[in-house]
Amino acid sequence: MITPSDEPTASAPRADAVAAALAQAHRSEWAFVLSATVRVAGDLDLAEECAQEAYVSALQAWNRDGIPHRPGAWLTTAARNRALDRVRRDGTFRRKLPLLVEAVTVDANDSTDPDRPDAAVPDDRLRLVFTCCHPTLAPEARVALTLRLVCGVPTSDIARAFLVSEPTMAARITRAKKKISAARIPYRMPDRAELPERLDSALTVVHLLFSTGHTAGDGDALVREELCDAALHLARTLAELLPERAETRGLLGLLLLTDARRATRTDEHGRLLLLADQDRTRWDQRAILEGLTVTAGALASGPPGRFTLQAAIAGVHAIAPSVEATDWPRVVHLYDLLLDVWNTPVVALNRAAAVAFADGPAAALPLLDELATDPRLVDYPYLHATRGDLLRRLGDNAGATRSYRQAMELTANAAERAFLEQRLAEVGSAAGTENGRSPEPTVRDFF
Amino acid sequence: MTQYAILIYDDPTVYETMSPEAWAALVDAHSTFTQQVFALGGSLAGGAALAPTTTATSVKGGSTVTDGPFVETKEALGGFYLVEARDLDHAIEIAKLCPAPGGGVEVRPVVDPTANPY
Numbered sequence: 001m002i003t004p005s006d007e008p009t010a011s012a013p014r015a016d017a018v019a020a021a022l023a024q025a026h027r028s029e030w031a032f033v034l035s036a037t038v039r040v041a042g043d044l045d046l047a048e049e050c051a052q053e054a055y056v057s058a059l060q061a062w063n064r065d066g067i068p069h070r071p072g073a074w075l076t077t078a079a080r081n082r083a084l085d086r087v088r089r090d091g092t093f094r095r096k097l098p099l100l101v102e103a104v105t106v107d108a109n110d111s112t113d114p115d116r117p118d119a120a121v122p123d124d125r126l127r128l129v130f131t132c133c134h135p136t137l138a139p140e141a142r143v144a145l146t147l148r149l150v151c152g153v154p155t156s157d158i159a160r161a162f163l164v165s166e167p168t169m170a171a172r173i174t175r176a177k178k179k180i181s182a183a184r185i186p187y188r189m190p191d192r193a194e195l196p197e198r199l200d201s202a203l204t205v206v207h208l209l210f211s212t213g214h215t216a217g218d219g220d221a222l223v224r225e226e227l228c229d230a231a232l233h234l235a236r237t238l239a240e241l242l243p244e245r246a247e248t249r250g251l252l253g254l255l256l257l258t259d260a261r262r263a264t265r266t267d268e269h270g271r272l273l274l275l276a277d278q279d280r281t282r283w284d285q286r287a288i289l290e291g292l293t294v295t296a297g298a299l300a301s302g303p304p305g306r307f308t309l310q311a312a313i314a315g316v317h318a319i320a321p322s323v324e325a326t327d328w329p330r331v332v333h334l335y336d337l338l339l340d341v342w343n344t345p346v347v348a349l350n351r352a353a354a355v356a357f358a359d360g361p362a363a364a365l366p367l368l369d370e371l372a373t374d375p376r377l378v379d380y381p382y383l384h385a386t387r388g389d390l391l392r393r394l395g396d397n398a399g400a401t402r403s404y405r406q407a408m409e410l411t412a413n414a415a416e417r418a419f420l421e422q423r424l425a426e427v428g429s430a431a432g433t434e435n436g437r438s439p440e441p442t443v444r445d446f447f
Numbered sequence: 448m449t450q451y452a453i454l455i456y457d458d459p460t461v462y463e464t465m466s467p468e469a470w471a472a473l474v475d476a477h478s479t480f481t482q483q484v485f486a487l488g489g490s491l492a493g494g495a496a497l498a499p500t501t502t503a504t505s506v507k508g509g510s511t512v513t514d515g516p517f518v519e520t521k522e523a524l525g526g527f528y529l530v531e532a533r534d535l536d537h538a539i540e541i542a543k544l545c546p547a548p549g550g551g552v553e554v555r556p557v558v559d560p561t562a563n564p565y
Contacts, residue, residue, distance in 0.1 A: 182558070
């Protein structure tokens with residue numbers, strides 16, 4: 001049976017206090033509990049089962065004995081004891097299964113001391129992240145596994161966030177876990193040589209989580225908030241655990257600076273608001289300050305990577321009093337640096353949009369025309385939306401209408417469609433007037 | 448250690464148009480590879496080079512016998528190695544060195560048939 005070592009703080013606590021402590025422990029300690037249990041269980045499924053059982057048993061135990069001083073340590077001990085029981089009981093059977101962890105430490109003298117989470121846990125949590133973000137897993141599986149295993153998000157919520165049915169998402173997660181076990185994807189830290197590539201894969205997953213949550217419109221708003229929070233928590237954890245890798249801080253800075261605009265991303269009808277239309281006084285100044293500090297630290301740590309440079313760009317926007325008063329030449333310069341380390345058509349498109357503000361729409365139009373020939377951008381709605389904006393600002397309402405229509409055909413996001421419809425109406429009604437130029441510029445922020 | 452099959456998928460035309468010197472170099476490359484497997488801490492449990500798919504005969508459903516490979520693809524299975532590696536990362540490190548001039552390789556874990564892996 002479970003005999004957690006922690007002494008209770010008080011007897012007979014209030015049930016709602018226990019429920020709150022448990023919810024808090026799930027948010028902040030799930031990865032810690034699970035990752036420490038995987039070492040004992042040697043298998044993700046068993047570890048997950050034991051961790052879930054530990055949370056269930058905690059409800060009763062904490063109601064009876066009080067909330068422990070260190071809920072994470074209590075839960076870890078409970079989960080690991082369950083895993084030890086199961087491994088011993090099923091010993092013969094389990095020996096036939098491929099074990100995830102080299103030399104599984106199934107003894108009480110395990111080097112991981114659950115009572116000293118600060119000393120022992122970081123490695124385990126990183127192991128879990130790097131396993132879930134392993135490059136041999138399909139990208140969508142990495143995202144789903146990270147949410148499920150590292151963040152403890154229920155499969156039903158993950159399914160809703162990615163707009164697939166729950167059985168589809170469950171199958172995706174099961175398939176990935178099966179591959180980890182059958183193909184023996186190791187539960188370990190990448191070595192020095194592998195770390196940059198593996199870290200990039202992990203950071204990309206966290207960024208994708210955040211972007212999915214941050215893109216307004218389709219889906220459940222609460223689930224999307226949950227994704228943003230989970231991504232921020234993960235980015236924070238990675239920056240804490242691997243501070244020597246500047247890109248971890250770059251990603252945290254990028255997420256903080258982007259998340260500072262969360263409240264102003266949409267209007268009261270859920271319609272997407274562009275940077276130009278957002279009420280900058282409602283941006284979260286605390287998040288901006290922290291984001292700028294973290295980003296400055298990352299920038300000072302040597303040649304900046306792609307997340308650090310994107311954070312720096314977000315930082316320029318965050319401190320600008322308005323779109324017009326933004327330091328656009330600096331934004332263009334940062335995009336130039338970004339293209340050097342991460343040459344993708346989407347980055348080039350964003351750079352062209354920045355050039356339109358730094359040097360005028362006429363200077364950016366040829367850049368877009370060139371990008372339009374890239375097959376990777378053919379189905380990309382932002383290319384057409386940006387082109388529509390440039391043409392609108394140049395007074396070519398007919399051209400702008402064509403481009404907005406093309407963008408409309410390519411986006412499924414309700415908020416984005418509503419925005420494009422509004423733009424279409426503007427260029428449509430302006431077409432007959434003498435001066436069709438709309439004074440206010442449009443900015444797409446792609447983060 | 449776990450066994451992995453390294454399946455070599457190549458475009459046969461690469462071999463059809465290969466000069467004798469290039470062929471000799473390829474044979475050397477495979478012999479170097481077999482040494483590299485051990486140098487990397489793995490070991491070799493087997494392997495074979497296969498004759499072109501033009502020599503293949505397929506038997507479907509236990510009765511229908513047809514000329515040609517089971518599935519027609521641009522890159523065809525041309526040979527395989529059976530290696531022993533610590534984990535998938537180790538197997539991939541090994542697989543990256545496997546010569547496959549007309550395509551690439553696929554890494555598949557080998558299973559213990561006493562349990563259904565599906």
